[in-house]
Amino acid sequence: MKITDRLQSDHMSLFSVLEDLREWSGKTDRPEQSWKAACLVDLLRGQLAVHSWFEDAIFFPAILEGLMKAGPQGCPPRAIELLKEDHRQIEVRLRRLEEAVRAGSDGTAWLPALEDCRKVMLAHIQKEEGELFPLSEKVLGEAALESLSQQMMSADMKRVKVPDRLSALRSEDGQT
Numbered sequence: 001m002k003i004t005d006r007l008q009s010d011h012m013s014l015f016s017v018l019e020d021l022r023e024w025s026g027k028t029d030r031p032e033q034s035w036k037a038a039c040l041v042d043l044l045r046g047q048l049a050v051h052s053w054f055e056d057a058i059f060f061p062a063i064l065e066g067l068m069k070a071g072p073q074g075c076p077p078r079a080i081e082l083l084k085e086d087h088r089q090i091e092v093r094l095r096r097l098e099e100a101v102r103a104g105s106d107g108t109a110w111l112p113a114l115e116d117c118r119k120v121m122l123a124h125i126q127k128e129e130g131e132l133f134p135l136s137e138k139v140l141g142e143a144a145l146e147s148l149s150q151q152m153m154s155a156d157m158k159r160v161k162v163p164d165r166l167s168a169l170r171s172e173d174g175q176t
């Protein structure tokens with residue numbers, strides 16, 4: 001599996017958690033709503049911690065190195081700096097969401113923080129998938145893309161997998 005496919009699959013997992021949170025924001029009649037939302041935010045945080053760290057520390061530098069070797073190809077280093085800044089902005093939004101959820105208020109109170117977080121993440125992911133991933137495939141080549149994927153998998157080994165945890169949380173709720 002190429003690193004771009006692995007990161008893209010992570011993006012889908014992240015959105016899956018955001019969708020579940022959105023759904024739970026409406027369940028104001030359920031006493032476990034805050035607990036469940038807090039679990040989902042933890043899941044989001046765990047997923048993002050590895051994902052953003054890997055992009056900042058390993059994937060982006062590998063692309064920059066590839067660009068230096070290949071010459072200018074339409075994505076200046078500044079664009080990569082902006083993606084790193086997006087990660088910081090996502091972290092700020094996530095912290096706000098976490099605080100709102102942990103305040104114990106119902107979902108109608110933390111829905112705006114969720115939507116804000118979702119909007120910033122969506123814009124960031126569109127930039128990565130629309131511009132950066134195609135560029136990385138051009139400058140890095142198949143072998144490097146596979147090797148980066150292996151590196152990320154090793155870094156990711158100890159984390160609870162989002163699909164596993166999500167399906168456990170959904171089955172506790174009687175969903176399939």
Ligand SMILES: [Fe+2]
Nearest residue numbers: 007051055128
């Ligand atoms: Fe990403």
Ligand SMILES: [Fe+2]
Nearest residue numbers: 052055124128
């Ligand atoms: Fe990212």
